[in-house]
Amino acid sequence: MAVLARADAAAIATRLEHAPPLPPATRLRGPEIGLVMARGRQGGDGAPFNLGEVTVTRCSVSLPDGRIGHAYVAGRDLRQAELAAVLDAALQDPAARPALLEAVIEPLAAAQAAEAAAVAARAAATRVQFFTMQTMR
Amino acid sequence: MAYVAVKGGERAIDAAHAWLAETRRGDAAVPELSLAQIEQQMGLAVDRVMAEGACYDRGLAALAIKQARGDLIEAAFLLRAYRTTLPRFGASLPIDSGAMRIRRRISATYKDLPGGQVLGPTFDYTHRLLDFALAGDRPVSQEPGRESPRPASLAGSQPAPAPAGIAAGLPRVTGILAQEGLMAPEAPGEAEPPDLTREPLAFPAGRPLRLQALARGDEGFLLAMGYSTQRGYGNAHPFVGEIRMGEVAVEILPPELGFAVEIGEITVTECQMVNQFAGSKTEPPQFTRGYGLVFGHGERKAMAMSLVDRALRADELGEEATAPAQCQEFVLYHCDNVEATGFVEHLKLPHYVDFQSELEKVREMRATVLREAAE
Numbered sequence: 001m002a003v004l005a006r007a008d009a010a011a012i013a014t015r016l017e018h019a020p021p022l023p024p025a026t027r028l029r030g031p032e033i034g035l036v037m038a039r040g041r042q043g044g045d046g047a048p049f050n051l052g053e054v055t056v057t058r059c060s061v062s063l064p065d066g067r068i069g070h071a072y073v074a075g076r077d078l079r080q081a082e083l084a085a086v087l088d089a090a091l092q093d094p095a096a097r098p099a100l101l102e103a104v105i106e107p108l109a110a111a112q113a114a115e116a117a118a119v120a121a122r123a124a125a126t127r128v129q130f131f132t133m134q135t136m137r
Numbered sequence: 138m139a140y141v142a143v144k145g146g147e148r149a150i151d152a153a154h155a156w157l158a159e160t161r162r163g164d165a166a167v168p169e170l171s172l173a174q175i176e177q178q179m180g181l182a183v184d185r186v187m188a189e190g191a192c193y194d195r196g197l198a199a200l201a202i203k204q205a206r207g208d209l210i211e212a213a214f215l216l217r218a219y220r221t222t223l224p225r226f227g228a229s230l231p232i233d234s235g236a237m238r239i240r241r242r243i244s245a246t247y248k249d250l251p252g253g254q255v256l257g258p259t260f261d262y263t264h265r266l267l268d269f270a271l272a273g274d275r276p277v278s279q280e281p282g283r284e285s286p287r288p289a290s291l292a293g294s295q296p297a298p299a300p301a302g303i304a305a306g307l308p309r310v311t312g313i314l315a316q317e318g319l320m321a322p323e324a325p326g327e328a329e330p331p332d333l334t335r336e337p338l339a340f341p342a343g344r345p346l347r348l349q350a351l352a353r354g355d356e357g358f359l360l361a362m363g364y365s366t367q368r369g370y371g372n373a374h375p376f377v378g379e380i381r382m383g384e385v386a387v388e389i390l391p392p393e394l395g396f397a398v399e400i401g402e403i404t405v406t407e408c409q410m411v412n413q414f415a416g417s418k419t420e421p422p423q424f425t426r427g428y429g430l431v432f433g434h435g436e437r438k439a440m441a442m443s444l445v446d447r448a449l450r451a452d453e454l455g456e457e458a459t460a461p462a463q464c465q466e467f468v469l470y471h472c473d474n475v476e477a478t479g480f481v482e483h484l485k486l487p488h489y490v491d492f493q494s495e496l497e498k499v500r501e502m503r504a505t506v507l508r509e510a511a512e
Contacts, residue, residue: 002386002399035220036400037228037332038193038387040352040430042344044309044407046323048231049330049345051352052191052432054387056226056400070393072226074401076194116238120302123240123383126256127303130248 003109004071004087009079011108016083019103020096023063025086031059031078057081063089161206175199184404184433185209189474190216191334191353193403193432210355214475230388230397234407234430237383238305241434245377246411252307257382258434310379311409314424321414321425342465347449348442352431354472356438362462362472363444370460371448375427378411382434406435410443417455425454 004012016022035053042049058072059081069089071081087104091097162169176183176199186198190213197216205211241257244250256262314320330345338350351359366373384402391398410427414420427447429439448462461467471477 005399005401032224034224034226035192036226036387036389037334038403039229039231039330040234040348040405041231041323042348043323043426043428044234044311044409044430047326047328047330047345049348049352050228050332050334051232051349051405051430052188052193053220053225053334054229054400054403055192055194055197055223056389058226058391060393070391072389072391072398072400074193074387074403076196117302119240120238120304123255123257123303126241126258128254128256 001071001084001088003105003112004080004084005073006112007080007108009077009083011111012080012083012087012104015104015107020099022086022090023065025061025063025069025089027059027082028062028068029058029060031057031081031085033057033076033078036072036074059085061085061089063093065093067092161204170203172196172199172203175202181434182207182209184435185356185438186212186216188432188435188438189213189353189355190220192216192220210474210478214478217475227389227391229400230390232385232387232403232405234381234385234405235309236306237381237385237405237407238402239303239307239381240383242303242307242379242381242383243377244310244379246379247310247313250308250310250313250379252303255303307381309409311411311426314378314411319423320411321420321423323426338469340466340469341452342469344446344450344453347465347469348428348430348446350469350472351429351442351445354442355474355477356435356441358472358474358477359441359445360437362448362468363441365460366444366448366462371462372451372456372460373444373448374413375444375447376411377440378409378426380406380408380436380439382406382436404433406431406433406439408436408439408443410440410447412447414454420454425450 034056036056038051038054039048040051041047054074055076056072056074057076057078057080058070059078060068060070061082062068063086067089069085069087069092071084071088073081073084087100091100091105176195179199179202182202183195183198186201186209187193187195189210190198190201192198194216197219198212201212201215201219202209204215239252239255239257241259242252242255244254248254311320315322324344328345330349331343333346333349333353338346342350365371367375382404384404386399386402388397388399390396406429408427408429410429411424412427414423414425416422425447427443427445427450429441429443429446431438431442445462445468448460449465449468450456451458451463456463458464
């Protein structure tokens, strides 16, 4: 779910082209846009407080076999939420799960990890090492 | 009398709005701004509108900025108005800023803190000289460290030789002090926090409510209040324990699922302001925290918020509250720029009847005084 929440609809759709076709799904709820109140903690680790709201799109679908999928994704991408809900339902099917994981989830996760690593490397390039500390030791 | 004026104004208002739309667009020979351009190239304006609009959505904030012609308070107002049209799905689990994927993390209290000082994309150490290269269409280099020569204040340092990537979840500076027992622990608890968007402000306001108000408060107001504490209006001895900026996961617990799911990431800036505390009857001398947390990359705001948060803890810590920044009614009633702008700007709306009565009163008083003087 975390992987699908971070991938936009186009990225998910591209991966689905290389996956076995998804079963037809019926919309139970949504996709609809709403808000989630994001919370922080006072001092970073104390009691919670309300920081502000985040736009979120949610969708629930059912498959012909009765499986139900839910998705909540930050942002206002209706298509992303619906694809994520259908995938959530389809991934509950043990027969379909391995192929979907391999074709959709794993490549998306790999791309997100690569992007995160690139940002982390970029941040590391701005890390300061003080000469004075080295001589103090 | 007033109704006649409203009716006659309709055509004038339409014409004014048409002119506004044209002025917003500007010279048609200049290409129109796209929302993606605003989102990408006016990123800090987008961050500020999300923070003060109290709604995290980069696309909506960019649209609000475009519609408001770059008036960021007006844009925050538009965002606040829009959010009222959306249903609330629930609240997130508290974000874990300790697990942040760091883009920037600095401390003014420990030079060699674990994980190091990570400058990130900062204006600090730039020379504040207008860069005329940006005025042209020359592409901006993607290479790190291209822009400025070695900054003077970091002359005794060098970039890390082999960047291995910054690990997520760097330890907090406040945790380092807490290990020694020198940092007052935060009151734990999982109580449902009060929500300003549901219930109006009530006093005395607890810290969770104050932090929500400050997080959506006006940056300029908080900056001035924070500054006042540094200049002696309040008992502040602040150090930046840590500022960090980066991405944190947002998790919710939907009732239909019964377990937590991640709905995506948001960018936040956190500031831990460390303040000396001489102790009280019940507490030994130690450090206390002022805390700032804001949507997006908003360092000045996070710092100002943490100064004001600490000042507002005067009562709780048994300090004498003498300065404006220590007075919660003063700060919290006036920090919201949407509310403030509403009340200040309403003055330009018709007050013809009100003023007519004032006019008559002043004329009468004046006549009385002049008459008495003549007698």
